[in-house]
Amino acid sequence: MSDIIMEMKNIIKDFPGVRALDGVNFNVMKAEIHALVGENGAGKSTLMKILSGVHTEYEGDIYLHGKKVKFRGTRDAEEVGIAIIYQELNLISGLSVAENIFLGSEPVKYGALMDYKKMYKETRKLLSRFQLDVDPEEIIKNLPIGKQQMIEIVKAISKNAEILIFDEPTSALTQKEAEYLFEIIDSLIKDGVTVVYISHRMEELFKLSDRITVLRDGATVGTWKRKDLTHDSLVKQMVGRDIKEIYPKIENKPGDVVLKVENYSVNHPLRAGEKIVRDVNFELRKGEILGIAGLMGSGRTELIESIFGAFPADSSGDIFLYGKKENITSPRYAIDKGMGLVTEDRKRLGLILMLSVAKNMTLSILDKVRNLFFIREKKEQEIVRRYIDYLRIKTPNQDFIVNHLSGGNQQKVILGKWLSAEPEILILDEPTRGIDIGAKSEIYNIIKKLCEEGVSIIMVSSELPEVLKLSNRIIIMHEGKMQTIIPAGDATQEKIMHFATGGE
Ligand SMILES: Nc1ncnc2c1ncn2[C@@H]1O[C@H](COP(=O)(O)OP(=O)(O)OP(=O)(O)O)[C@@H](O)[C@H]1O
Ligand SMILES: [Mg+2]
Known part of the structure; x- marks a missing residue:
């Protein structure tokens, strides 16, 4: 096919103790929306971080317009027109909207001084193009998460990329913002931009994509035209088994x-x-x-x-x-x-990212394990093991740093943390x-069990x-x-x- 503009071949990526990608093949065509899907931990974000120059150590080859490329960093990838909007927000919370958008490419005046006036003006232009009612001078941390996400998107789009990668862009957006994003994507496609779109929301995938690639356990299952897939057949490719009804009957x-x-x-x-x-x-x-x-x-x-x-x-x-x-x-x-509270925003309240899976899970039950002075370590390990199994958290071991888990698995750790406290x-x-x-239907079953037990x-x-x-x-x-x-x-x-x- 001649309109393939980028091809990743036999990509292998190892992290200490984890093979995240094991021979993945992936390609995109000009002006298509290509959905990349798969279970939590399948390797979607890792693959896209390789394509956008975040991870520079890997095996395999990347071809752009038929020419082999190797990026030394995100700057290299941006230079040839590849930009990414990360799954986890990546803005600097203490800086303003404009400073974040222009980070690394600030307009300068007289050779060295940063031209704030120009920066605010440009930002205002960008924001109004996307109908975003935000003050360019507003500090990021004062904005709601959805707005922050929109700023990330504007920032990436302002780089005029040829291939634009969205890693779960709508998870923090309102319905209205999401619809607006789809319009933006539509117009990007009309301008010839290629979009790689990662999402767990089925309706979105079927509404937006031209082709869909499924990853499972770090390998490519296949690539299909959207019209050749149904909801059920896609789910089956993703999880490797039939899931007919994801909602249990709650009694x-x-x-x-x-x-x-x-x-x-x-x-x-x-x-x-x-x-x-x-x-x-x-x-x-x-x-x-x-x-x-x-x-x-x-x-x-x-x-x-x-x-x-x-x-x-x-x-x-x-x-x-x-x-x-x-x-x-x-x-x-x-x-x-x-009482227990599983929060929506895992970075802000849910997890301490630099601590291990085990430490995060037992934070809320410290008292419970503290009483058992001598057997504490063992008790703690036992509880953590139980919830890792129960929630099928994909982690090499209990001491793995939470920050290195895939996004969805981080969410499961939060849930495990609160379940282990056995709240009423x-x-x-x-x-x-x-x-x-697949994990959703597991969580629904856990909710069913909890409430039937009186929680x-x-x-x-x-x-x-x-x-x-x-x-x-x-x-x-x-x-x-x-x-x-x-x-x-x-x-x-x-x-x-x-x-x-x-x-x-
Ligand atoms: N920096 C890292 N260090 C160690 N392991 C990592 C790191 N980043 C990712 N991994 C591991 O690589 C595997 C793939 O993770 P990745 O984030 O690519 O999954 P994903 O498909 O994006 O999942 P999700 O849908 O949950 O976002 C996981 O097992 C994860 O724990
Ligand atoms: Mg991910």
């Missing part, structure tokens, strides 16, 4: 009220006098799954983090645990009272974000099918307010969207 019987939240409000973190959560009232029963739906930014995360004691100074209202009024002044206190009330914020479809669960999720299929009741939030609460049996995707966008 829980909610009991007494365990948590009651009354007139609950939370101050807006940035805008004084404004509330990000307003007058929320609900009850959670023993063994119940209470879903919370709503658009991103509707206050869902702030509500649950605040109940968990994250911002005691900024919240008001009453919380009752088992009928007793409690003043939850810190996450530590919440944990002592039998478990709060999950986007529990399956970035998780492959009460609050689950915030943007995946409507997940909320609909697992919850007993669903709270729908809109702009900080609880728009309604309905039994899941009465809910449909359309109904949820109606309330989530402010409908009565």
Whole structure:
């Protein structure tokens, strides 16, 4: 085929103790959207980091327009038109939007001085081209995650690449932002740009891609035209077995009220006098799954983090645990009272990336293992082993540094960390974000088991099918307010969207 512009041949990549890629073949054509899919840890990000010059040590060859290339760094790859938007955000949080976009290619004035005026002007132009309502001088860490992700995308696009790699770009975007991104990708393709697109979201893959390559355990399973695949056949290629129904039938019987939240409000973190959560009232029963739906930014995360004691100074209202009024002044206190919180953003709250899998998992159960002074090490290892097996976390051993796990496996470690604490009330914020479809169905089965054993669960999720299929009741939030609460049996995707966008 003559329109193949880039080809990777027999790529092998070893990390200490792990063979991440074992003879992968991959090619892209001009102006196509090529989806790269596979389970967590299959090697997608690693392959793309080789293509974009992040990893420079590997075996095998890369050909660009028929000519063999070897990059010494990302700068080399960018020079020949290959840019990547990383799975994990890669912005410098203390710098401004403009500084981040121009990092490494800052406009200079009089030879040496950085031309801030020009930088802000250029940034403003870029932002408006993408209809992004962000101040170029705003410091990155003050922006919500979705906006940060959009800035990353703008930054990569501003490099005018010929091959643009998106590694799970939509996992932190709102529906609206994601749709906007698809429009951007569309126009890039029209300009002749080739897009490599990594995602675990099936609908997206089928909507966007021209061709799909599947990786499994570091090897290429195959490349297909999208129209030659169905949802089921693709899943089968990815996981190597049939998965017919990913949602288990849950037979829980909610009991007494365990948590009651009354007139609950939370101050807006940035805008004084404004509330990000307003007058929320609900009850959670023993063994119940209470879903919370709503658009991103509707206050869902702030509500649950605040109940968990994250911002005691900024919240008001009453919380009752088992009928007793409690003043939850810190996450530590919440944990002592039998609560657990799996956060949506693994970098910020979920994990200590430089510690091992084992240490991260046992952080929340230190007390439990501390009592067993002598057998501590052994006990700890036992618990960790159990959850690595249970969640099928892909790691060479317990002492592996979390930072070196694939994104989805990091998410599983967070889950393991909280499950090992055996909470009675478990709060999950986007529990399956970035998780492959096989592991998703495992997590759903764990949720089923937990609630049937009497654990009460609050689950915030943007995946409507997940909320609909697992919850007993669903709270729908809109702009900080609880728009309604309905039994899941009465809910449909359309109904949820109606309330989530402010409908009565
Ligand atoms: N810096 C590193 N050091 C050691 N091992 C690594 C490193 N980066 C990745 N790995 C390992 O390589 C394998 C492939 O990881 P990779 O991140 O490419 O998976 P992925 O397909 O992107 O998964 P996900 O869908 O979870 O993002 C995993 O087993 C991972 O633990
Ligand atoms: Mg990845």
